[in-house]
Amino acid sequence: xxxxxxxxxxxxxxxxxxxxxxxxxxxxxxxxxxxxxxxxxxxxxxxxxxxxxxxxxxxxxxxxxxxxxxxxxxxxxxxxxxxxxxxxxxxxxxxxxxxxxxxxxxxxxxxxxxxxxxxxxxxxxxxxxxxxxxxxxxxxxxxxxxxxxxxxxxxxxxxxxxxxxxxxxxxxxxxxxxxxxxxxxxxxxxxxxxxxxxxxxxxx
Amino acid sequence: xxxxxxxxxxxxxxxxxxxxxxxxxxxxxxxxxxxxxxxxxxxxxxxxxxxxxxxxxxxxxxxxxxxxxxxxxxxxxxxxxxxxxxxxxxxxxxxxxxxxxxxxxxxxxxxxxxxxxxxxxxxxxxxxxxxxxxxxxxxxxxxxxxxxxxxxxxxxxxxxxxxxxxxxxxxxxxxxxxxxxxxxxxxxxxxxxxxxxxxxxxxx
Amino acid sequence: xxxxxxxxxxxxxxxxxxxxxxxxxxxxxxxxxxxxxxxxxxxxxxxxxxxxxxxxxxxxxxxxxxxxxxxxxxxxxxxxxxxxxxxxxxxxxxxxxxxxxxxxxxxxxxxxxxxxxxxxxxxxxxxxxxxxxxxxxxxxxxxxxxxxxxxxxxxxxxxxxxxxxxxxxxxxxxxxxxxxxxxxxxxxxxxxxxxxxxxxxxxx
Amino acid sequence: xxxxxxxxxxxxxxxxxxxxxxxxxxxxxxxxxxxxxxxxxxxxxxxxxxxxxxxxxxxxxxxxxxxxxxxxxxxxxxxxxxxxxxxxxxxxxxxxxxxxxxxxxxxxxxxxxxxxxxxxxxxxxxxxxxxxxxxxxxxxxxxxxxxxxxxxxxxxxxxxxxxxxxxxxxxxxxxxxxxxxxxxxxxxxxxxxxxxxxxxxxxx
DNA sequence: AATGAATGAGACTTCATTCAT
DNA sequence: CATGAATGAAGTCTCATTCAT
Numbered sequence: 001x002x003x004x005x006x007x008x009x010x011x012x013x014x015x016x017x018x019x020x021x022x023x024x025x026x027x028x029x030x031x032x033x034x035x036x037x038x039x040x041x042x043x044x045x046x047x048x049x050x051x052x053x054x055x056x057x058x059x060x061x062x063x064x065x066x067x068x069x070x071x072x073x074x075x076x077x078x079x080x081x082x083x084x085x086x087x088x089x090x091x092x093x094x095x096x097x098x099x100x101x102x103x104x105x106x107x108x109x110x111x112x113x114x115x116x117x118x119x120x121x122x123x124x125x126x127x128x129x130x131x132x133x134x135x136x137x138x139x140x141x142x143x144x145x146x147x148x149x150x151x152x153x154x155x156x157x158x159x160x161x162x163x164x165x166x167x168x169x170x171x172x173x174x175x176x177x178x179x180x181x182x183x184x185x186x187x188x189x190x191x192x193x194x195x196x197x198x199x200x201x202x203x204x
Numbered sequence: 205x206x207x208x209x210x211x212x213x214x215x216x217x218x219x220x221x222x223x224x225x226x227x228x229x230x231x232x233x234x235x236x237x238x239x240x241x242x243x244x245x246x247x248x249x250x251x252x253x254x255x256x257x258x259x260x261x262x263x264x265x266x267x268x269x270x271x272x273x274x275x276x277x278x279x280x281x282x283x284x285x286x287x288x289x290x291x292x293x294x295x296x297x298x299x300x301x302x303x304x305x306x307x308x309x310x311x312x313x314x315x316x317x318x319x320x321x322x323x324x325x326x327x328x329x330x331x332x333x334x335x336x337x338x339x340x341x342x343x344x345x346x347x348x349x350x351x352x353x354x355x356x357x358x359x360x361x362x363x364x365x366x367x368x369x370x371x372x373x374x375x376x377x378x379x380x381x382x383x384x385x386x387x388x389x390x391x392x393x394x395x396x397x398x399x400x401x402x403x404x405x406x407x408x
Numbered sequence: 409x410x411x412x413x414x415x416x417x418x419x420x421x422x423x424x425x426x427x428x429x430x431x432x433x434x435x436x437x438x439x440x441x442x443x444x445x446x447x448x449x450x451x452x453x454x455x456x457x458x459x460x461x462x463x464x465x466x467x468x469x470x471x472x473x474x475x476x477x478x479x480x481x482x483x484x485x486x487x488x489x490x491x492x493x494x495x496x497x498x499x500x501x502x503x504x505x506x507x508x509x510x511x512x513x514x515x516x517x518x519x520x521x522x523x524x525x526x527x528x529x530x531x532x533x534x535x536x537x538x539x540x541x542x543x544x545x546x547x548x549x550x551x552x553x554x555x556x557x558x559x560x561x562x563x564x565x566x567x568x569x570x571x572x573x574x575x576x577x578x579x580x581x582x583x584x585x586x587x588x589x590x591x592x593x594x595x596x597x598x599x600x601x602x603x604x605x606x607x608x609x610x611x612x
Numbered sequence: 613x614x615x616x617x618x619x620x621x622x623x624x625x626x627x628x629x630x631x632x633x634x635x636x637x638x639x640x641x642x643x644x645x646x647x648x649x650x651x652x653x654x655x656x657x658x659x660x661x662x663x664x665x666x667x668x669x670x671x672x673x674x675x676x677x678x679x680x681x682x683x684x685x686x687x688x689x690x691x692x693x694x695x696x697x698x699x700x701x702x703x704x705x706x707x708x709x710x711x712x713x714x715x716x717x718x719x720x721x722x723x724x725x726x727x728x729x730x731x732x733x734x735x736x737x738x739x740x741x742x743x744x745x746x747x748x749x750x751x752x753x754x755x756x757x758x759x760x761x762x763x764x765x766x767x768x769x770x771x772x773x774x775x776x777x778x779x780x781x782x783x784x785x786x787x788x789x790x791x792x793x794x795x796x797x798x799x800x801x802x803x804x805x806x807x808x809x810x811x812x813x814x815x816x
Numbered sequence: 817a818a819t820g821a822a823t824g825a826g827a828c829t830t831c832a833t834t835c836a837t
Numbered sequence: 838c839a840t841g842a843a844t845g846a847a848g849t850c851t852c853a854t855t856c857a858t
Contacts, residue, residue, distance in 0.1 A: 006838090010838095023318070024319065025319045026315075026316070026318060026319045028232040029319060031830085031831060031832085032831075032832065032833085033831080033832095041839085041840095042839060042840045042841060043832095043833090043840080043841065043842095044834090044835085044838090044839055044840050044841065045838075045839050045840070047833080047834085047839095048838060048839075052832085052833090053831095053832065053833090104318050107314065107315050107318065108315050108318065110311065110315070110372065110376045111230070111311050111312050111314070111315030111316075111376075112230065112315075113376050114227070114228075114230060114308050114311065114312065114375070114376070115228065115229045115230045115233060120376075123376075124377060127377065152389075153380075153381055154381045154385045154386055154388075154389040155389060157373065157377075157379045157381045157386065157389075158381075158386065158389045158390060158393060160373060160377070161366070161369035161370050161372065161373035161379070162365070162366055162369050162393075163369065164368075164369045164372045164373055164376075164377075165365035165366050165367065165368045165369020165370070165372065166365045166369070167372075168314060168365065168368040168369065168371075168372050169361065169364060169365035169368055171318070172314045172315075172317050172318070172324075172327075172368075173328060173331065173361075173364070173368075175361045175365075176357075176361075177357060177358045177361045177362075181358045182358060182361065182362065184358075185356075185358040185359060185361075185362045186362060188397060189362060189366075189393065189394075189397045190393075192396060192397070193392065193393045193396070193397075210821080211821090214821085235847085235848060235849085236848075236849065236850085237847095237848080237849095245822080245823095246822060246823050246824065247823080247824070247825095247849090247850085248821095248822060248823050248824060248825095248851085248852080249821070249822045249823065249824095250822095251822095251850075251851075251852090252820085252821060252822070253821095255850095256849090256850085257848095257849070257850090414817090418817095431726070432726075432727065433727045434723070434724070434726060434727045436640040437727060439851085439852060439853085440852075440853065440854090441852075441853095449818085449819095450818060450819045450820060451819080451820065451821095451853095451854090452817090452818055452819050452820065452855090452856085453817075453818050453819070453820095455818095455854080455855085456817060456818075460853085460854090461852095461853065461854090512726050515722065515723050515726065516723050516726070518719065518723070518780065518784045519638070519719050519720050519722070519723030519724075519784075520638065520723075521784050522635070522636075522638060522716050522719065522720070522783070522784070523636065523637045523638045523641060528784075531784075532785060535785065560797075561788075561789055562789045562793045562794055562796075562797040563797060565781060565785075565787045565788075565789045565794065565797075566789075566794065566797045566798060566801060568777075568781060568785070569774070569777035569778045569780070569781035569787070570773070570774055570777050570801075571777065572776075572777045572780040572781055572784070572785075573772075573773035573774050573775065573776045573777020573778070573780065574773045574777070575780075576722060576773065576776040576777065576779075576780050577769065577772060577773035577776055579726070580722045580723075580725050580726070580732075580735075580776075581736060581739065581769075581772070581776075583769045583773075584765075585765060585766045585769045585770075589766045590766060590769065590770065592766075593764075593766040593767060593769075593770045594770060596805060597770060597774075597801065597802075597805045598801075600804060600805070601800060601801045601804070601805075618842080619842090622842085643826085643827065643828085644827075644828065644829090645826095645827085645828095653843080653844095654843060654844050654845065655828095655829085655844080655845070655846095656830085656831080656842095656843060656844050656845060656846095657842070657843045657844065657845095658843095659829075659830075659831090659843095660841085660842060660843070661842090664828090664829085665827095665828070665829090
């Protein structure tokens with residue numbers, strides 16, 4: 001077990017170094033030597049833990065997804081989510097400001113997705129899981145209120161786009177609007193839309 | 205004049221080839237040799253027209269911005285815009301489906317912005333110009349209706365994020381929702397929000 | 409004849425431009441495009457006058473030799489030279505300060521001589537001609553005075569080295585000693601040596 | 613320690629190969645591939661030890677200066693120098709014949725100095741250090757003999773020029789005069805001048 | 817004679833990967 | 838496990854030269 005710990009500690013060192021560098025300069029501009037220097041490990045040492053540069057990249061991707069999951073899903077308990085439809089939005093807006101480097105990495109991977117089907121697949125799978133969870137929550141919520149749950153694909157897509165847009169906005173445009181204010185504003189935009197939808201769409 | 209035409213024709217050839225390749229594989233994965241092959245020109249010939257690989261990239265960026273401008277701004281006449289607040293949205297959604305490679309390039313440049321201040325500056329300047337135009341239109345429109353025009357910074361940022369989100373969604377997630385449907389849905393989301401804002405915020 | 413003049417004027421333009429650039433940056437660092445720009449001529453135009461980059465270089469070499477000849481030989485009339493053994497030294501020291509770029513070019517060609525036998529041959533031939541002329545003058549002078557003229561090869565070589573050294577010193581070390589002072593100093597060094605030689609070496 | 617040795621051994625291999633080639637063909641005509649072939653190392657291996665082609669060049673420059681220092685300074689013990697003013701001249705003339713490639717490199721660097729201030733600075737610093745040492749020796753020597761030491765700047769410059777001239781003469785003109793003979797001749801030229809100077813210039 | 821666009825060989829440099837120690 | 842020297846492929850860029858107009 002000590003072994004395993006050392007292994008995973010080393011891996012973490014490397015992944016963190018890679019993340020930091022990639023968020024600053026981009027992945028293509030980050031060399032293995034850079035990562036080694038920052039992680040304080042030799043080139044050969046790195047090779048023991050990661051077969052490839054790609055191997056590191058996927059580890060970074062997993063870590064990014066994991067961190068995003070923690071922020072958006074794990075931090076919002078089921079009960080909260082059910083009682084307050086804005087809880088997710090709150091968690092999202094909180095994270096958006098406190099962890100810009102995370103969103104830079106997401107933007108980076110999203111861009112890479114264009115020519116890397118493997119990355120695309122992984123990312124889409126994650127977003128799909130978010131979406132499913134969201135849907136499940138809605139259904140449960142609506143069930144409780146005895147209202148039929150209906151959410152069209154277009155609606156789901158649109159909501160996802162809005163989420164991505166906020167990420168892109170903060171990662172790329174460096175929006176100065178503070179997260180709390182943005183949260184209020186986004187609530188004004190989204191809540192009526194969501195409620196209007198569930199109320200008015202008996203058939204989609 | 206023949207000379208000038210030849211110059212610009214060649215430049216166009218090269219820029220188009222570069223765009224096509226970059227939209228497919230990404231810029232870093234596109235070699236100068238690839239561009240030359242696709243543009244049917246020799247390496248040295250390319251050098252005559254572009255100093256650098258970067259020089260090509262900026263030409264591509266300008267072309268992308270130009271195309272986006274045409275789609276979003278030029279195609280919506282002033283009159284239309286004033287009479288129909290959804291005209292812009294319409295133009296946007298139209299373009300989103302017909303020209304995915306354009307949005308891939310934008311996603312690419314957005315991602316590059318993270319570590320290339322020069323690209324970031326150019327892109328932000330363009331988005332700011334879009335935003336200004338939008339604001340001007342709103343003011344004019346509201347003036348006519350004798351209603352005070354108020355749009356908070358947060359609102360403007362949010363709307364810009366939504367736009368970026370749609371781009372990112374289509375460029376990266378390959379959304380299958382057809383553009384017309386998405387337009388309808390986006391209208392449901394945005395129009396109430398916009399009108400609510402202008403109605404309810406006498407002072408921001 | 410007009411034709412010939414135009415030709416030679418163009419050639420001069422080009423050679424002068426090439427000299428200026430080579431004296432500043434060195435020959436290898438001077439591109440044909442640079443020369444064209446400075447000579448205000450197109451690449452193709454240059455080709456009409458010079459077959460090669462080498463062709464230009466040899467034209468420069470000839471011009472340099474010509475200028476040096478003018479300074480060292482032509483400017484010292486035969487009579488002067490015979491009456492005053494320091495006349496040559498004077499001409500030399502004069503030129504050394506007034507035309508440093510000339511000496512830079514000589515240093516450049518001297519250095520190139522190492523790997524370019526053709527340049528070496530041309531330069532050595534010129535220096536040999538200088539040497540011969542010097543010797544002839546000495547003989548004539550000595551004959552008049554009824555003293556046997558003897559100058560060993562070693563002596564000739566040494567004197568040539570001193571000359572080269574002054575060139576190198578000014579071209580490379582940027583000596584600050586004014587030419588007049590250097591002339592005085594060199595006279596103190598050389599004149600006794602020359603006279604001592606001719607007096608004391610009845611047989612070499 | 614093994615590591616360090618390997619590093620410096622490899623560096624030496626590379627520097628020596630570079631020197632040999634540069635002395636033959638000139639630096640600009642020496643490609644990195646050539647150096648690699650001669651040093652029996654791969655391109656990437658070379659990069660490990662030298663960042664740049666320039667980096668190699670400066671290592672060569674340092675080596676050249678080091679070798680020159682050894683020949684001219686280290687080989688002449690202080691005692692010798694003080695007792696025999698010709699010792700330095702002797703060392704110099706000895707070296708001039710036995711190590712022509714060294715002088716070719718010096719000529720090369722001198723020529724490069726024209727357009728490379730960094731090289732110029734390094735070389736001038738070395739020659740200045742030679743000059744200082746020379747001056748210090750003279751002062752000590754003269755002190756012992758109770759004669760005032762006076763050496764004008766012009767005199768120092770002239771002597772340095774003579775030294776450079778001998779280098780240039782052998783490096784460039786391929787003088788055939790054997791070193792011993794040249795030494796005798798140079799002594800005839802210089803010794804009277806030096807002694808005359810120190811005797812006759814109570815105030816300069 | 818003149819123009820300058822086009823060519824393509826070749827140089828420099830970077831870097832992911834391998835491997836002996 | 839770890840080190841870092843070594844490899845060599847691949848990419849970018851420069852530039853002398855050619856050639857159609």
